[in-house]
Amino acid sequence: MQADAQPSEAVIQIDQVSTRFGAHVVHSGISLDVRRAEIFALIGGSGSGKSTLLREIILLQRPDAGSIRVLGADLQTLSEDATLALRQRFGVMFQHGGLFGSLTVLENIGLPLREHTGLDDQLIDEIALSKLAMTGLTPAVGAQYPSELSGGMMKRASLARALALDPELLFLDEPTAGLDPVSAEGVDALVRKLRDLLGLTIFMITHDLDLLWQVTDRVAVLADGGVQGIGSMAELSLSDRPAVRQFFDGSRGRAAQQQEARLAAVPPGHDTGRPPSKPR
């Protein structure tokens, strides 16, 4: 975390990005900015290129045209050293965890610290334990292997690893997909806490309407190879584009919106828990 960070500075700038797989055009000229310390979500139907865009931002794939700047570095012209340095400044939580099956959870979390810092083993274990606690897991989980974890625990452990190097930027791929409502609620709170405590910029892909309404600052809707709308959920709900409307017009969309309105009405400090019985 840089103490002198400008709150309005753009940490991700995507400019006219185009991607094709053979004849299939995924993105045609996408442009969007993500500002520092905001929680930004990318939504869109299946196959709309959300994951591809994420992979392009986290340096796993190159766009065919256009430029992407992350934390001030232009990904197109990045040297190998600069790439490594940049990678240490963001953390990624993968949809299925991406935890190394041959290492315990604690070793998984400590791995980036062991690789990239000069800290001693004992301190690394302590820091890993504190990340584990930060993501709401008990110390006992640290000794387990990823294959022994439930889906929710796996996501939390993956998040703990993404946070190991105290990144400035955090990418979450479907943080609540496949989780029960109670765990998903925990993720909502966790995402907010991370932003407030560490000043992280959070970029996520999600389909979870509750998460969208209650946590995100801005949301971009991706469809037909382009950005169909961008803004807060309240702003987007006024849009009349069909690709955007589908997130608000379904019964789930309306339920999440009403829920948000209800929560906004209760006084602060009141328990804002979502009813666990709610279908998602």
Place this chain on the structure above:
Amino acid sequence: MKPESPHAATITRLNPHTLVFSGDWTVHGLGAITRQAESAGVSSGAGAVADGERIEAMDTAGAWVLQKLVRRLQGEDSMATLRGLRPAFQTLLDAAVQQAADQLAQPAPTANLPPTLLERVGQSAAATFEQALGLLSFVGESALSLAHCAMHPTRWRVRPILFNIRSAGFDALPIVGLLSFLLGVVVAYQGADQLRQYGANIFVTDLVDVSMLREFAPLITAIIVAGRSGSAYAAQIGTMSVTEEIDAMRTLGIAPMELLVLPKIIALVIALPLLTVFADVLGVFGGMIMARAQLGVGFAEFLDRFEKAVGLTTYLTGLFKAPVFAAIIAVVGCYQGFRTQGGADSVGRQTTRSVVQSIFLVIVADALFSIVFSALDL
């Protein structure tokens, strides 16, 4: 801006009562002071002061080290205070203190001591025993399901059987042929010198034929097939069990034994003897070529001697082993596949295990056959 070149965090002792912290208290800047942070002290009793005003950057790791340091200072001197920290860093520090308190309240998991030698021996003995039992029950299960299928001929799955015969048998012809040919060449070549010393050139036929037909052809074929097909069986079933396909099969009312295991066992029991015959032919052919080149034993002479040297028993004792080896390979491969659980890494582990175990068991079975055949005077 690059994380490699931060200002290293430092702890300086300004005077006996004051410690000054400065630099970047981040994961990248902390390396230099972790040891110092454990030992840095102040003379007690005078209200020690730790000055955090010059800390330029801090992350959660830095906050963690700082809270440990402050807690230790306060343990030595209850009047110790930390001052001058920027508000953003203070928030981080408070969170770290809170977390440390939570962790203290929650008992740390008892560290698992590495097992002693005796414990390890016991554990691996128990694991081996459990594996052996599991394999035995799997053999029983396959036998039952085979008997069940035998009584209901409509349930034979012909297409998978044919498919497996092709992939395990026909597709293996080139490699089995080449290797047994080379083996025949090697046996004849190694024997040539000794035989020439005694002028017993013609006995190269006996040497090559008996060793190839009785031992080498069945064994080399079984080993190649264990590596080629046994591993493929384990990997296929293992992947299916990791991706819940086996469970899906069960819920759809399809017995995985019938669909996955029996066709493989039946196919291999048919294919392996055929491959062995092929290996016999190519092995003897290899020996024949070498006999002519090294010992001047012509093809006609060789084949003439072949008829006299090798009885039908020699050929059949070799061939008789093949279906047994086939059953071992198929059962072990499928069994290890079904034992796969957890993640994808387990598939690799079980595959390796299936190859090692099936080759081991094939050689053990071959040794047992040797004993039995010699007792029976075959």
